[in-house]
Amino acid sequence: MSPVPAPTSDRLGDYLAADAVVDHEHPLIRAWVDARRADGDDPVERAKTAYLFVRDEVEHVMDAQDSRVTWRASDVLRERVGICHAKAHLLAALLRAQGIPAGFCYQKFSVLHGLNAVYLHGRWSRLDARGNRTGARGEFSLDEEKLAWPVDAARGERDLPEIHPAPAPVVVDFLMTTRPGAGWYEKGLPTAL
Template sequence: MDNYTTQTAFCDCEDPEIKGLADELREKSSDDREFIVNAFYYVRDEIKYFFEPFVKASETLNTRKGNCYNKANLLVALLRNEGIPARFAFKWISGECFSDIPIINTKSRFMRKINHGICEVYANGEWLKADCTRDKYLSPERAMDFDGKKSTRDPYLIEECGYSDDLTDAIKEQEKLGGKFGEARQTFDILTNTNIDDLRCKRSGVRMFNDEDIKTVSKRCYELIDSLIKLRHRGDAKMTLRAIKYYTKIYNYNIEVIDGKDRYCKFMLSFPEGVLRSTRLCLYNLLLGMVHGINPDMMVEGGEEDGKWRVEMVDKSSNSGHILSKMELMAKFL
């Protein structure tokens, strides 16, 4: 059991801030089981669920934000600080786990199954699953309950994938998945986080992003997708519209084409309920970045009308086309 109670590269359970929090939780606990439960609920609700990069447990505690792995890592660190054996369990789960986050198209092939990591704690002679991923402020109906006696539920489980005393291998696997699509992954995280923040505010009044944050991440969406695409052969308006339509495979938005010519397109963007204005702004900036990456001379005008975005594209380039730009764009994503 020694390897489940010691510090590792990412699980820095001996960090002073983690020790300080563990001491506070211990003062409120009459025994180990109560400490385990108190630590679980602290991480579940005080660390808000977001799509975040992998960081040390102490950094997650500092930012108060984390994905499933980050939150599991902090819970493991708190338990290990108190000498309670804890480890990481990995699994594949259904993309339906995101069905309450409307910007994500859970029917997409990219969402068929999702990597998921949780904490397991050794208590009463057995390993118990303690999934603290969703906080009650975002997902009151999906936040798991835990009493230190029985494992948390597995409603979206597809396959168990083993366990480990550290996250190093899991992080390497995630980095492989990123690869040349790192910018696309970052834009996905930004859009999803904006939607999560909107939903959390709507459901419980808790918000982590202010107006300046939204402006910053919207600009970042533009920059990331523009950098990712950057075509040598400029695409015309019709080809650009097709690229925008392709992204509906990942994000939940609809396109109603009003006019679709080679050098001029007009369409309306509509969104499902729950995709609020901050998320729409980020998505609109992502689409602007996509247009600029395909053709920097494409003029775009748009505005909000009755909860939809009206978009008009006019190709001012003298050397844009369809076939070469389409082939180049396809090659980038193969």
């Protein structure tokens, strides 16, 4: 059973903030949001649209065997590629740009896996926009967790229940300092927060 997601900040505004990574005020992010304003005012539908876009239209570097390294949300949007953490940065930016609080969550496998939590209907729900290839099974659901990867406690894997307002510094530092190249994601992905 997955842990109940718990925010690390009691200020909902922290989950709407822009910074160098979640740069939701960037013109590319704003243009993406503005182009979808006609989709309606329902925040759940807007969140689902953003989720499906990131999951299905932004390639995961491992699936695509792509050598590019992206970490800033606007760069992920422009390049349409990123590792799970980068995709989570973009999803948070697209949600926050629409006034929907979003945070960052992690799972511990052999390395850290990044995903999001979204605050809708007065509660937090975790979403994993990793991309449904190579066995991943993430789906948009606010009622039941449908993450890309189930954890196996017998193998030492675990869900980390914290919802962080900003991406983990160890993840951002890794992505910012990694050089592009074949298989870069196999060389030193963080294993702990």
